[in-house]
Amino acid sequence: MNLFLQLIVNTYSRILKLYPRSFKDEFALEMQDVFGNSLMDTAKEGSLHLMIVCGREFMGMPFNILKEFWHEMQREKENVQVTQFVPIKQGSWGDAFWAGLPHLLIAVFIGITGGLANTKLAATSGIILAFLLIAGFLATIYYTWRSKWPAWSASWYGYVGLIVLLFAILPYQYWVGTADQIFRGIRFILLLLSLATLLYWLSRRNPIEGLLMAMPVIILYWFPVMEFIPNQIRFWLTFWLFLLSAVTAMTITRLNDIRKAVWLVLGASILSGLPIAYARTYWHNIPVGNFSPPTIGQLADHFTLPWLASGALVLGPILGWGLWNLGSKYGKAGRISAVIMIFGMILNLIGHLSYWWTFSNEAYLNALQISAIYRPNEASSLSMVYGGAAIILVGALALVIISWRENKILSVPLILAPLGLPLVAMFPTYFSYYIVPAGLPFEFARLGEFYKSLIFLIGAVWLVMSGWTITRLYNQPQQVETA
Amino acid sequence: MSLDDILRERTLFHPMKSESTSPLTEATFFILLSLSPSAKHGYAIMKEVKVLSKGRIVFSTGTLYGALRRLLEQGWIKRVSDPEPNPTDRERKAYTLTERGRKVVNAEIERLKSLLTTAQQRTSESPS
Numbered sequence: 303m304n305l306f307l308q309l310i311v312n313t314y315s316r317i318l319k320l321y322p323r324s325f326k327d328e329f330a331l332e333m334q335d336v337f338g339n340s341l342m343d344t345a346k347e348g349s350l351h352l353m354i355v356c357g358r359e360f361m362g363m364p365f366n367i368l369k370e371f372w373h374e375m376q377r378e379k380e381n382v383q384v385t386q387f388v389p390i391k392q393g394s395w396g397d398a399f400w401a402g403l404p405h406l407l408i409a410v411f412i413g414i415t416g417g418l419a420n421t422k423l424a425a426t427s428g429i430i431l432a433f434l435l436i437a438g439f440l441a442t443i444y445y446t447w448r449s450k451w452p453a454w455s456a457s458w459y460g461y462v463g464l465i466v467l468l469f470a471i472l473p474y475q476y477w478v479g480t481a482d483q484i485f486r487g488i489r490f491i492l493l494l495l496s497l498a499t500l501l502y503w504l505s506r507r508n509p510i511e512g513l514l515m516a517m518p519v520i521i522l523y524w525f526p527v528m529e530f531i532p533n534q535i536r537f538w539l540t541f542w543l544f545l546l547s548a549v550t551a552m553t554i555t556r557l558n559d560i561r562k563a564v565w566l567v568l569g570a571s572i573l574s575g576l577p578i579a580y581a582r583t584y585w586h587n588i589p590v591g592n593f594s595p596p597t598i599g600q601l602a603d604h605f606t607l608p609w610l611a612s613g614a615l616v617l618g619p620i621l622g623w624g625l626w627n628l629g630s631k632y633g634k635a636g637r638i639s640a641v642i643m644i645f646g647m648i649l650n651l652i653g654h655l656s657y658w659w660t661f662s663n664e665a666y667l668n669a670l671q672i673s674a675i676y677r678p679n680e681a682s683s684l685s686m687v688y689g690g691a692a693i694i695l696v697g698a699l700a701l702v703i704i705s706w707r708e709n710k711i712l713s714v715p716l717i718l719a720p721l722g723l724p725l726v727a728m729f730p731t732y733f734s735y736y737i738v739p740a741g742l743p744f745e746f747a748r749l750g751e752f753y754k755s756l757i758f759l760i761g762a763v764w765l766v767m768s769g770w771t772i773t774r775l776y777n778q779p780q781q782v783e784t785a
Numbered sequence: 786m787s788l789d790d791i792l793r794e795r796t797l798f799h800p801m802k803s804e805s806t807s808p809l810t811e812a813t814f815f816i817l818l819s820l821s822p823s824a825k826h827g828y829a830i831m832k833e834v835k836v837l838s839k840g841r842i843v844f845s846t847g848t849l850y851g852a853l854r855r856l857l858e859q860g861w862i863k864r865v866s867d868p869e870p871n872p873t874d875r876e877r878k879a880y881t882l883t884e885r886g887r888k889v890v891n892a893e894i895e896r897l898k899s900l901l902t903t904a905q906q907r908t909s910e911s912p913s
Contacts, residue, residue: 329850332878336827337846359845366847373855 307345310356311338317360320367322374323450393453393555401454401514401555404442404461405548407435412541453558456503456511457551464518466496505619509560513567516616517547520571523608527578530586539581543574560620561773567616568769571609579605599751606758613765620772622647632704639700646693653686809893812842816852817861817882817890824881826867827853853880861886 314337318330337359344355393401415428439458446455500519504512521543528536550570554563583601622644629640660683809817812834819825819833830853831844844852856862860883867879882890 325850325854329854332827333846333850335877336831336849339828340831340846358843359847362845362847366845366851369851370854373851 304345307338307341310341314359317363320363322370324374325370393558395556397452397454398552398556400452401457402548402552404439404458405517405544405551407438408461409541409544409548411435412537412544453508453511454514454555456508456514457517457555460515460518463496463500463515464522466492467519467522501619504616505623509620509623510554510558510563512619513554513560513563513616514551517551517567520567520612520616521547521574523612524575524578527575527582527604527608529582530588531578531581532585532587535581535585539578542577546570546574564617564620564769564772568609568613568765571612575605575609597751599755602751602755602758606762610758610761610765614761614768617765617768617772621768624771628705629701632701636701636704639697639704641697643694643697643701646690646695646697648690649686650690650694653683653688653690656686657683659683808896809889811838812844812848812852813856814890814893815842816849816856817886817893820862820880820882821887821890824865824867824879826877826879830880856880856886861889 311334315330315334318326318333321330340355341352344351411428411431414431439462442455442458443462446452446458500512500515503509503515524543528539531539547570550566554566557563557566579601582604583596625643626637626640629636629638629643632639657680660680815834815837816830818837819830825833827846827849831846831849835843853862857864857880862880863883864878865881867877
């Protein structure tokens with residue numbers, strides 16, 4: 303083989319590295335040989351033929367590589383679906399340790415820096431520990447990438463996602479003009495990408511890994527509640543929050559059972575949220591005269607809203623996936639109905655968010671400032687809320703009719719379960735900030751404590767029912783076959 | 786039937802997929818056909834398919850190996866040691882039809898024959 307042909311083959315073998323790892327390991331060397339043979343034979347026919355062969359090969363490569371990645375994803379999905387029904391294999395203690403480690407490291411970080419109070423040593427050790435944490439995260443990303451993303455790595459990627467999320471929502475003052483617009487756009491896209499990744503993991507790829515990834519998001523929900531709690535108490539509460547998260551992540555990885563993992567996450571959120579809500583209600587440092595006397599109703603506000611909203615966001619995608627599978631059972635019409643419902647729910651949720659955004663002065667959202675891309679207003683928000691609700695009803699009605707025709711009318715509760723999702727997820731925005739819910743009377747936001755508690759109770763029942771539905775959806779095969 | 790029964794149905798999360806083997810795509814058919822007489826390595830398959838299809842199907846290496854991977858996963862072909870020596874030092878693998886693959890290709894041939902027979906009968910019946 304002459305030098306020129308050797309150069310082409312070398313370039314080809316470099317590009318082969320872009321294929322998915324499993325494909326590359328299996329076929330790359332063979333493909334390199336075959337391409338080399340083909341080049342040598344074609345070279346005898348002339349340079350025009352050589353150009354045609356090279357053109358066909360290199361032009362087709364991006365498509366072929368994408369096709370293999372797509373195939374790889376489909377295969378992984380099928381494997382995940384199968385493993386959900388084989389007898390559950392517990393994770394090792396080592397895996398459990400690695401899953402809990404990021405939470406533990408942050409708990410230690412908080413413990414050391416908080417324990418040293420405001421000393422100079424605290425500042426120095428804080429910086430050193432922060433660097434060690436970042437280095438640890440980077441090393442883990444590299445290691446888990448090399449070892450084909452073990453399940454426990456999801457725990458670490460949750461924090462990577464959280465960093466992206468904070469980057470996207472925290473305010474920046476450094477950019478002006480066009481640079482500012484571009485910067486906002488990049489942050490918004492990053493925000494969407496991290497949310498989409500989380501949704502994908504929760505629903506389609508592997509819900510256990512999705513739950514591990516979502517834990518930092520649940521933790522984040524408790525931080526606004528800790529505003530106005532004195533520093534010393536806040537330090538212990540934060541430490542407890544991360545320590546409990548570490549134990550939860552370890553238990554989830556060890557048990558490796560989605561039916562238990564759902565309850566563990568909801569339970570851990572109660573155990574960490576209750577003391578935070580209690581401290582926020584009874585031990586806050588708001589100056590006298592600026593607050594009303596603490597009541598059980600306030601405690602319920604501080605606890606129930608973040609618990610319901612974070613729980614709804616975490617369980618929602620898994621329920622949505624259940625809905626899709628239910629639709630798939632009834633063929634093409636069922637699938638279309640499920641897609642219509644899911645689309646309606648997403649539109650409805652965006653509409654609620656947009657409506658709240660229109661009227662709120664929420665600092666984080668204002669800081670996000672994606673007005674360059676979408677400027678929320680009452681008309682567009684309400685259109686999305688009503689349009690989304692109508693689409694959900696159309697999809698739900700179609701699915702109910704289809705299941706009724708198949709004599710499976712009792713699956714209706716599952717069809718209806720996700721309906722509460724958008725509203726429950728938006729509870730904190732309506733009850734904490736007293737924005738009138740989109741499409742509901744003004745009085746709704748000023749409800750007396752009894753009625754509010756009733757609504758919270760309905761939300762909690764919905765959440766528990768959704769958790770129960772998920773545990774039934776993921777039954778084991780032995781039970782399936784004897785049913 | 787209770788809600789539990791419905792939720793427990795295996796198909797809820799796993800709509801049953803029936804494996805469809807027929808009709809095969811032209812490319813798949815020619816790959817299987819090229820392996821019908823004997824085992825072949827990748828480059829030999831590429832050349833054989835070009836000849837069998839009278840130059841209509843010319844695979845790039847990437848497309849060929851994508852298709853071979855699919856056929857391996859379906860269990861229609863398997864890997865064996867290549868009887869021919871490799872010009873490079875590396876051990877070369879060849880591909881051969883499995884029993885299942887042979888059945889698939891035979892079924893496809895039967896289907897094509899039946900199609901042809903039907904078409905011929907129909908055209909011979911048509912008024913001239």
